[in-house]
Amino acid sequence: MNPTRSFKEPVQNRIARDPEFGAALLRESIDIMLTGDMETGKAILRNYIKATVGFEKLGEATDTPAKSLIRMFGPRGNPQARNLFGVIGYLQKEAGVQVARYACPRKVPFSFGELYIMPHHYEPGVNYLRLRELAHESLQQWSRMHALYLDAVAGFDIVRDHVIAEQDQARQFVRGTDLDSEEFQDTRMFTYTQVFADNFCASGIHRATQGEVKSRNKIDGENFVALGQLCIVSFCTYWNDYLRRAYAMARGKLDPNEQDQEVVKECLRVHASEDIWGDLNYLRNSIIHNRGIANSQVNRCKIISWFKPGDLVAITPVHMRVIFLALRAYHNKLHAEQFPRHYIEIG
Numbered sequence: 001m002n003p004t005r006s007f008k009e010p011v012q013n014r015i016a017r018d019p020e021f022g023a024a025l026l027r028e029s030i031d032i033m034l035t036g037d038m039e040t041g042k043a044i045l046r047n048y049i050k051a052t053v054g055f056e057k058l059g060e061a062t063d064t065p066a067k068s069l070i071r072m073f074g075p076r077g078n079p080q081a082r083n084l085f086g087v088i089g090y091l092q093k094e095a096g097v098q099v100a101r102y103a104c105p106r107k108v109p110f111s112f113g114e115l116y117i118m119p120h121h122y123e124p125g126v127n128y129l130r131l132r133e134l135a136h137e138s139l140q141q142w143s144r145m146h147a148l149y150l151d152a153v154a155g156f157d158i159v160r161d162h163v164i165a166e167q168d169q170a171r172q173f174v175r176g177t178d179l180d181s182e183e184f185q186d187t188r189m190f191t192y193t194q195v196f197a198d199n200f201c202a203s204g205i206h207r208a209t210q211g212e213v214k215s216r217n218k219i220d221g222e223n224f225v226a227l228g229q230l231c232i233v234s235f236c237t238y239w240n241d242y243l244r245r246a247y248a249m250a251r252g253k254l255d256p257n258e259q260d261q262e263v264v265k266e267c268l269r270v271h272a273s274e275d276i277w278g279d280l281n282y283l284r285n286s287i288i289h290n291r292g293i294a295n296s297q298v299n300r301c302k303i304i305s306w307f308k309p310g311d312l313v314a315i316t317p318v319h320m321r322v323i324f325l326a327l328r329a330y331h332n333k334l335h336a337e338q339f340p341r342h343y344i345e346i347g
Helices: 005-017 019-034 038-051 054-062 066-072 081-095 128-174 200-205 210-216 222-250 261-271 275-289 296-300 317-336
Strands: 108-110 113-115
Touching: 005 019, 005 038, 019 038, 019 081, 038 054, 038 081, 054 066, 054 081, 128 210, 128 222, 128 317, 210 222, 222 261, 222 275, 222 317, 275 296, 275 317
Parallel strands: none
Antiparallel strands: 108 113
């Protein structure tokens, strides 16, 4: 890329009056060269030099003739590693910028050799590799719970359809009698013997009428409610007992050895709080500590505002869809945090 005059002038002016923008542009030029686009990287760095130290001063500082530097960063220039290191080192010192490194540097091939530099602005104390692990783990947890919910719901439908089909078949033998009604069929006992091949999981001692089985497996039945509540409790356990603290440590906000629980609590409140997790915890407390009846905490919910105090926390598939999508959005946010900030804005 060869910037046109209309582009170069405003950029150079912006660099001259905005040191932070200049520092970001310096990082950007190094990053672009590391990706292999030497022409674009050199062009940006050339404009940066012109707007800051100038080639004459840079030549004196690096013991390189200014004309050589101009050719080096020109369209046909091919900087040698030694010269490029010297230029970048001096420019970083002048701008007060330090290109961060990983503990294990990434080897990047260049036309002039191999350069061990990591671009971007890395926040001190942040463990980006650990954030990557947490993003992967959270997606696995989400996927497991999502699969569990879908499989269970499919099972509910299969059982309900099995009972309805059995009732329809039974009614064929009693057409026109008092037994030919759904009300009567619902009083008949349900058995899992035709669902499972043997006494699976003590299924032989299960007792329920067919009406009860149909009712608990309908879309707003007890099974759907219990499954939704189970998912909420499970997600909250994962967040409260593991992910939240691990995230705060990965961000460098919480000392892994901190023993003062008040310090830990305040740290998590400030640095590891999300609206969706807060709302789910309010529902969890109602489920666990108030027999599934919404308590006054639900009034604090910011995203999940379906219940008021005294309501049954009945989580239907419509509700679960919102919850799963909100948690997936959180995962996407967590996934993005494994990558250092990288942007330039020209205002």
